[in-house]
Amino acid sequence: MRYSGLFPKTLKTAPSGAESLNHKLLVRAGYIDQLMAGSFTLLPLGFRVVEKIKEIIREELNKTGAQELLMPLLHPRDIWDQSGRWSKPEVRKIMYQFKDIHDKEFGLSFTHEEIVMDLLSKFIQSYKDLPVKVYHFSTKFRNEPRAKSGILRGREFMMKDLYSAHTTEEDMYLYYNQIKDIYPKIFKRIGLEVKVVEASGGVFTPSHSHEFQVLCRVGEDTIFYCDKCDFAQNKEIFQGQEGSKCPNCDGKILTAKSIEVGNIFPLGTDFSINQKVFYTDANGKQNPIWFASYGIGPTRVLGTLAEVFNDENGLIFPKSVAPFDVHLISLSKTEEAKKIEEELEKNGFEVLYDDREVTAGEKFATADLIGIPVRLVVSEKTGGKIEFKQRNKKESQLLTLEEVLEKLK
Amino acid sequence: MRYSGLFPKTLKTAPSGAESLNHKLLVRAGYIDQLMAGSFTLLPLGFRVVEKIKEIIREELNKTGAQELLMPLLHPRDIWDQSGRWSKPEVRKIMYQFKDIHDKEFGLSFTHEEIVMDLLSKFIQSYKDLPVKVYHFSTKFRNEPRAKSGILRGREFMMKDLYSAHTTEEDMYLYYNQIKDIYPKIFKRIGLEVKVVEASGGVFTPSHSHEFQVLCRVGEDTIFYCDKCDFAQNKEIFQGQEGSKCPNCDGKILTAKSIEVGNIFPLGTDFSINQKVFYTDANGKQNPIWFASYGIGPTRVLGTLAEVFNDENGLIFPKSVAPFDVHLISLSKTEEAKKIEEELEKNGFEVLYDDREVTAGEKFATADLIGIPVRLVVSEKTGGKIEFKQRNKKESQLLTLEEVLEKLK
Numbered sequence: 001m002r003y004s005g006l007f008p009k010t011l012k013t014a015p016s017g018a019e020s021l022n023h024k025l026l027v028r029a030g031y032i033d034q035l036m037a038g039s040f041t042l043l044p045l046g047f048r049v050v051e052k053i054k055e056i057i058r059e060e061l062n063k064t065g066a067q068e069l070l071m072p073l074l075h076p077r078d079i080w081d082q083s084g085r086w087s088k089p090e091v092r093k094i095m096y097q098f099k100d101i102h103d104k105e106f107g108l109s110f111t112h113e114e115i116v117m118d119l120l121s122k123f124i125q126s127y128k129d130l131p132v133k134v135y136h137f138s139t140k141f142r143n144e145p146r147a148k149s150g151i152l153r154g155r156e157f158m159m160k161d162l163y164s165a166h167t168t169e170e171d172m173y174l175y176y177n178q179i180k181d182i183y184p185k186i187f188k189r190i191g192l193e194v195k196v197v198e199a200s201g202g203v204f205t206p207s208h209s210h211e212f213q214v215l216c217r218v219g220e221d222t223i224f225y226c227d228k229c230d231f232a233q234n235k236e237i238f239q240g241q242e243g244s245k246c247p248n249c250d251g252k253i254l255t256a257k258s259i260e261v262g263n264i265f266p267l268g269t270d271f272s273i274n275q276k277v278f279y280t281d282a283n284g285k286q287n288p289i290w291f292a293s294y295g296i297g298p299t300r301v302l303g304t305l306a307e308v309f310n311d312e313n314g315l316i317f318p319k320s321v322a323p324f325d326v327h328l329i330s331l332s333k334t335e336e337a338k339k340i341e342e343e344l345e346k347n348g349f350e351v352l353y354d355d356r357e358v359t360a361g362e363k364f365a366t367a368d369l370i371g372i373p374v375r376l377v378v379s380e381k382t383g384g385k386i387e388f389k390q391r392n393k394k395e396s397q398l399l400t401l402e403e404v405l406e407k408l409k
Numbered sequence: 410m411r412y413s414g415l416f417p418k419t420l421k422t423a424p425s426g427a428e429s430l431n432h433k434l435l436v437r438a439g440y441i442d443q444l445m446a447g448s449f450t451l452l453p454l455g456f457r458v459v460e461k462i463k464e465i466i467r468e469e470l471n472k473t474g475a476q477e478l479l480m481p482l483l484h485p486r487d488i489w490d491q492s493g494r495w496s497k498p499e500v501r502k503i504m505y506q507f508k509d510i511h512d513k514e515f516g517l518s519f520t521h522e523e524i525v526m527d528l529l530s531k532f533i534q535s536y537k538d539l540p541v542k543v544y545h546f547s548t549k550f551r552n553e554p555r556a557k558s559g560i561l562r563g564r565e566f567m568m569k570d571l572y573s574a575h576t577t578e579e580d581m582y583l584y585y586n587q588i589k590d591i592y593p594k595i596f597k598r599i600g601l602e603v604k605v606v607e608a609s610g611g612v613f614t615p616s617h618s619h620e621f622q623v624l625c626r627v628g629e630d631t632i633f634y635c636d637k638c639d640f641a642q643n644k645e646i647f648q649g650q651e652g653s654k655c656p657n658c659d660g661k662i663l664t665a666k667s668i669e670v671g672n673i674f675p676l677g678t679d680f681s682i683n684q685k686v687f688y689t690d691a692n693g694k695q696n697p698i699w700f701a702s703y704g705i706g707p708t709r710v711l712g713t714l715a716e717v718f719n720d721e722n723g724l725i726f727p728k729s730v731a732p733f734d735v736h737l738i739s740l741s742k743t744e745e746a747k748k749i750e751e752e753l754e755k756n757g758f759e760v761l762y763d764d765r766e767v768t769a770g771e772k773f774a775t776a777d778l779i780g781i782p783v784r785l786v787v788s789e790k791t792g793g794k795i796e797f798k799q800r801n802k803k804e805s806q807l808l809t810l811e812e813v814l815e816k817l818k
Binding site: 005006036046069093100122143 | 482485
């Protein structure tokens with residue numbers, strides 16, 4: 001892609017009112033635009049990153065036999081009355097609920113447990129129809145009156161929510177633990193190290209849940225974790241303090257701020273019982289369905305990447321989810337640059353080629369701000385070679401095109 | 410994919426209350442499920458079809474230099490007040506508008522002109538920043554009190570909406586006409602023949618717009634078209650009657666019911682002027698932006714395919730957007746079937762393999778209902794060969810695996 005054709009260009013200054021770093025950097029670099037507090041457009045660069053995040057999640061979930069679908073966002077009240085959640089004060093606070101001009105009551109989805117149960121009620125008769133594992137990427141809405149964390153916490157955001165339905169508690173936990181193991185792999189592929197943290201079940205379940213937390217000083221969560229083993233708990237449930245002895249080993253408890261990028265809930269049979277969805281077992285007996293749900297917020301992951309990977313000049317995207325593989329700059333070497341662009345694309349690499357007639361300084365600043373992992377420069381100085389520089393390294397190298405292709409692999 | 414693992418299985422009977430054929434067939438075959446009137450889950454089969462429809466649209470639009478992004482669905486009232494559309498009676502009737510618990514007013518998107526203008530206001534300064542061509546696939550909401558046409562007309566549906574912004578009327582029409590020519594190609598790739606029909610601009614523009622209509626007796630639209638040339642108008646604006654002489658040639662006017670699968674609007678400068686978004690031309694003068702928008706409804710296209718391509722046994726999907734390339738059935742030849750499945754997948758074909766232990770009749774009925782274009786059967790009768798049958802043909806052939814691979818190409 002040619003930078004001259006990309007919408008929009010980078011901005012010289014952060015928008016007024018932007019308080020968080022991810023908001024400032026992602027807006028300046030042209031990844032997102034704020035429509036209102038807590039609501040953002042994914043601009044073409046941001047859209048590309050989120051698509052790559054989604055593709056990694058999709059690949060890993062499909063391997064577990066999960067199937068992708070797409071459920072509606074506008075929910076009739078009656079289905080949320082079945083579970084009893086519609087009227088809960090903590091739900092009324094965050095769920096957009098309204099009457100239309102015909103006095104029909106609707107809510108905007110902040111989660112989809114009730115809708116999945118409704119689906120199961122129509123298609124699950126016997127134990128032979130279980131387990132079911134379905135997920136979608138869809139918009140979620142939460143009424144957040146003070147949304148000041150950029151794309152980390154919004155009124156409207158993207159969520160991957162997976163739901164699994166099982167005949168027994170044992171089978172549910174088998175899959176729950178499989179997902180608990182796969183999530184850190186997903187985040188690692190995206191470029192993020194996570195802590196798996198025990199937490200409360202919130203408006204979802206009285207059982208404990210697990211959160212996937214990225215350590216980050218601007219995080220809204222506080223976690224306590226062991227410096228030796230994998231013990232980790234959210235401050236909501238941790239009983240102790242920094243420096244305590246770990247309950248599981250002789251390690252010491254540390255504390256940190258963190259960003260929750262995923263969460264999983266062993267919901268049990270409450271939804272099934274409340275919504276009266278049962279399956280028939282091999283003996284002809286009716287039983288409730290064991291149910292669990294599993295979330296990852298791709299747009300929040302984008303915000304987390306911006307918070308974690310940056311320097312004074314801009315963003316530094318991990319290779320796996322960067323909007324392009326290569327940022328190509330030509331300083332009065334247009335023909336050479338076009339050949340390199342063509343050769344790279346022929347080899348399957350995505351190139352953002354800055355073809356503008358602006359100063360070298362402006363091109364370098366744009367490249368640093370956008371944060372594509374590899375920058376290539378051709379100029380009088382590079383002779384017949386190409387300057388290869390990684391965004392997260394200081395030094396650069398002069399390489400032939402063949403060497404560049406080899407390095408990019 | 411193994412049919413035993415697919416969620417959900419086909420249903421023996423159509424759901425009660427389903428009035429339209431697309432609703433009955435798509436629900437029975439497991440493509441969609443109704444959450445409430447006019448609101449459907451895309452089940453895994455339906456999701457696959459819609460993803461393929463989206464990919465065809467994406468490929469064709471990207472060729473024109475259009476860029477994909479994703480805009481929010483929940484819109485603050487003030488932005489819709491800028492264009493004056495919030496308070497229009499015809500908008501209030503179809504747009505979900507509500508106050509949240511903090512008395513803030515929001516609307517749910519049924520279109521995104523205002524939001525694109527807001528984006529342009531932040532990023533477009535001079536003529537050098539134009540044209541801009543951006544699109545997204547996103548959820549749209551319309552308050553349809555009597556939504557009885559299945560997935561053809563819903564309260565919630567998927568829309569591809571493209572927006573283009575230009576310096577001059579001429580440049581706008583250049584792109585408008587380019588899209589007018591590309592749309593029929595897109596639909597042809599999907600398997601649908603469309604008529605390009607002149608129509609009114611509705612709540613979008615006082616100018617005429619163009620609709621892309623598929624002839625279908627259950628369509629909600631009525632069009633008049635020439636039997637010789639490409640003259641075609643929606644009944645809203647056509648002045649004449651069936652049998653009249655065509656105003657453009659010596660052909661005769663015919664009339665038909667049709668389904669609108671796409672529409673394009675040359676919006677002009679109204680949005681730009683109302684929302685005060687201007688660009689500076691080469692002489693330093695401020696000018697309004699010429700604006701146009703272009704829609705295709707991928708979920709409505711799914712419904713149209715179901716209405717147009719079916720027989721008494723079920724659906725008949727075009728090859729390009731079928732959920733799978735091949736429906737494989739084994740009658741007590743499991744090992745052979747697995748080998749064929751593996752070989753087909755190795756060659757890049759998507760296979761739905763019915764591995765259930767049910768009768769041959771049940772497997773054949775399922776295959777016919779789902780409507781994948783090619784059915785392969787291995788059984789005692791087929792010997793070392795494979796029975797190859799196209800869903801839209803009566804006769805079948807016995808082929809070797811190599812011949813099957815050749816035929817599928």
